[in-house]
Amino acid sequence: MIDMTVKEALLACDGEFYGDESVLSKNISGAVIDSRKACDGSLFIAIKGTKTDGYDYIPAACEKGAVCAVTQRPYEGYPCIVTDDVCAALGSIARAYRQKLNITVVGITGSVGKTTTKELVASVLSQKYIVTKTEGNFNNDLGLPLTILSIQPDTEIAVVEMGMNHFDEMRYLSSIARPTMCIMTNIGVSHIENLGSRENIYKAKSEIFEHMPPAARCVLNGDDDLLRQSNRYNKCFYGFDEDNDVYIESFQEKGFDGTSFSVSLFGEHFDCHIGIPGKHMLYASMAALAAGSWLGLTHDQLVEGIASAKAISGRVNVIKTDKYTVIDDCYNAAPSSVESGIDILTKCEGKRKVCILGDMFELGSEGPMLHKHVGEHAAKCRIGLLIAIGELSKNTYNGMVQNGGKALYYATKEEFLKDKENVIEDGDVVLIKASHGMEFGKIVEEF
Numbered sequence: 001m002i003d004m005t006v007k008e009a010l011l012a013c014d015g016e017f018y019g020d021e022s023v024l025s026k027n028i029s030g031a032v033i034d035s036r037k038a039c040d041g042s043l044f045i046a047i048k049g050t051k052t053d054g055y056d057y058i059p060a061a062c063e064k065g066a067v068c069a070v071t072q073r074p075y076e077g078y079p080c081i082v083t084d085d086v087c088a089a090l091g092s093i094a095r096a097y098r099q100k101l102n103i104t105v106v107g108i109t110g111s112v113g114k115t116t117t118k119e120l121v122a123s124v125l126s127q128k129y130i131v132t133k134t135e136g137n138f139n140n141d142l143g144l145p146l147t148i149l150s151i152q153p154d155t156e157i158a159v160v161e162m163g164m165n166h167f168d169e170m171r172y173l174s175s176i177a178r179p180t181m182c183i184m185t186n187i188g189v190s191h192i193e194n195l196g197s198r199e200n201i202y203k204a205k206s207e208i209f210e211h212m213p214p215a216a217r218c219v220l221n222g223d224d225d226l227l228r229q230s231n232r233y234n235k236c237f238y239g240f241d242e243d244n245d246v247y248i249e250s251f252q253e254k255g256f257d258g259t260s261f262s263v264s265l266f267g268e269h270f271d272c273h274i275g276i277p278g279k280h281m282l283y284a285s286m287a288a289l290a291a292g293s294w295l296g297l298t299h300d301q302l303v304e305g306i307a308s309a310k311a312i313s314g315r316v317n318v319i320k321t322d323k324y325t326v327i328d329d330c331y332n333a334a335p336s337s338v339e340s341g342i343d344i345l346t347k348c349e350g351k352r353k354v355c356i357l358g359d360m361f362e363l364g365s366e367g368p369m370l371h372k373h374v375g376e377h378a379a380k381c382r383i384g385l386l387i388a389i390g391e392l393s394k395n396t397y398n399g400m401v402q403n404g405g406k407a408l409y410y411a412t413k414e415e416f417l418k419d420k421e422n423v424i425e426d427g428d429v430v431l432i433k434a435s436h437g438m439e440f441g442k443i444v445e446e447f
Contacts, residue, residue, distance in 0.1 A: 001027040001041055003153055004097050006068050009043060010081050012096035013089035015070070019079030026067050031090065031149040033142060040065035043149070045090050047142070048072070054086075087141060094145030095176045103155060106291060107177050107212075109162045109170065109205050110185025110221070112337045113284055114139065116315055117185050120274075120281075120288035122159045124305030128297050129156040136312075137331070139163035144173050157295070162208060165191040165362060167200075170207035178211050181294070183219040183287050187226045190334045193364030202226040219290045221283065236266075236294075238286035246286045253279060255348045256318050256325075265289050270299065272306045277327075277347065278316050280340040316344065319447070324424065325350055326447045327431045330440035333360045335370045339377045341433050350429030352384040356443060358413070358434025359390035368395045375399020375407070387423065389413050390438060413438070417446055 007024040010017050017024065029041030035057035038044055044061035046054030046069050058066075058075045068079040070089050083089040098105075106125075108118050115137045122133040132155045134147045139161035151158050160177050164170040187202045195201050209218075215234055220227045222237025222244040238246035242264075249269070251261035258275040261282055270289070274281050285306050292302050311317040317328040325348070329341050338357060345353050355378055363370050375396040378386045386407040388397035393409070400407040408423060410416040424430065430447065434440045 001029050002097065002149065002151065003100055004028055004093075004149075006043070006079070006081070008096065009068075009070075009093045013070070013081065013083050013092040015081040015083040015089060017079070017081055018074040019068070023068055023079040028067060028149075031093070031146055032061070032066070033146065035061035035064065035066075038062075038064040038066040040067075042066040043093070044069040045086060045142075045146075046071040047086055090145045091141065091172070091176055094148040097151075098148050098176060098178055101151060101155075101158075103151070104157045104181065104295065105177055105179045106157065106159045107162050107174070107179030107182045107208055108159065108185070109164070109182065109208055111188030111190045111201065111205075112334050113185040113280065114161045114163060115312070115331070116281065117183060117284040117287050118159055118161045119312060119315075120284040120306070120309050121183065121291050123309040124288040124292040124297065124302060125157050125159065125295065127292075127301035127305045127308075129295075130154050131157050131159060133159040134161040137161055137163070139173075141169070141172065145176055148176060164204055164207075165194050167195070167204050168207070170204055171210055174208045174211040179208065179216065180213060181217045181219070181291060182208050182212060183291060184208075184221060184224075184227055185283065185287070186221050186224045186336075188334055188336055189363060189366065189370065191362050192366065193362045196364075198226060206230075217294055219287050219294075221287075236290055238283070238290050240282075246290045248282055248286070251279070251282060253277070253347050261285070263289060265293055265302075268299075270303060272303050274306050274309060276309060276311045276316055277318065278340055278344045280337070281316070316341070319444070321447060323426045324447055325429045326444060327429070328444045329431060329433045330438075330444055332436045333358070333433050335360060335363075335374060338374050338433055341431050342374075342378050342381050342383065345383065345429060345431045346381045348429050351427030352425060352429070353382075354385045354387065354424065354428045354430045355383050356387045356389065356416070356430060356432045356440070357393060357396055358388075358438035358440055359392040361435040361437055363392075367392050371395035372399035375401075375405070376403050379403035379405035384428075385423070387416060389416055390434070413440065413443055417443065420446065 038061040044066040218235040223239030236245040249262040376399040397409040
């Protein structure tokens, strides 16, 4: 159970209670938006979606142990907190609970690499502290409050991922999480369709600072031109350039076995190994080492934390089957992360290197050009076969074939899957990557 009663949740969201008033004194164990995940003490948040209405699942949630529902209208026979805006109520309840917690909260944001960095930071900090982290990439106006409300009384540090694609969203999330340390991974072109420029993306990401203590520490990617300009007090920079506070001295990529590297950490030398492949993992490692050092971890704890990090589904997760080796990196995509995935593929041993790439969203008018650049990069890396799927990915196909590479184009993933056995060969090493909305997890399942 967490240190919050149903009555405190009621007061936090200024709702109206319906049901047996003895419920008000009960503690909640957390919050859920999926009735199937309800358990003893859950606060069930009855969200109305485009296809289903959480209101209809209030009985199912309560039968599984939910102590109360937050909903827009009462459900006879079940305890309910009734409010005009269920999503806003969830945020208000989480904000009130956060204010009761005397813990370190590490907020992680950036255009690319948030989830990877979150996993590395949590792995490192877990060597010394009891850590709660964002599950998956629950980083929006629903996911972040749910993470805050999952923080148990014995938690010492929370590592929370914070995403946005419009102005004011980060400000809202920061008002709930109130980070005492933040990590910014980079300022890329993801969401440029909504925000117009990298400078505006930086401005929107910087809203995280508004609800942080003045002396809160900031860990920033010093190789990023915009982050390098930050005038925040109490900051450090990490990257490959030697003028950073934390920088890579040397590294050796070992294909699927990850990367061994030497790092200068605030002037101290460390030798580390991360078992997840990809040069980009070194950025996440440096951020995690900086955060861990600032939070008092020993040399051995820092090294072990990096070595203990595990890949998660959809994030450079290597799956070996009887026929193929699959790099499942399909959870999301931006131009820089796709090119990083292609770079990983070039380092791997296999009969043939194959990319299955789908559309990257929210790139605005630059989308066609950026997709073409990805195809050009694949050709430059001498990828054996590029399979492009989706409307925008026709540009990826063009970028590949116009530069002498071999490529196939399919309008939909269903068209590709019908033809898969004719184009994928036994022994192929296959990278699968696209924006989340392309649902390329289905392709991973087929492999």
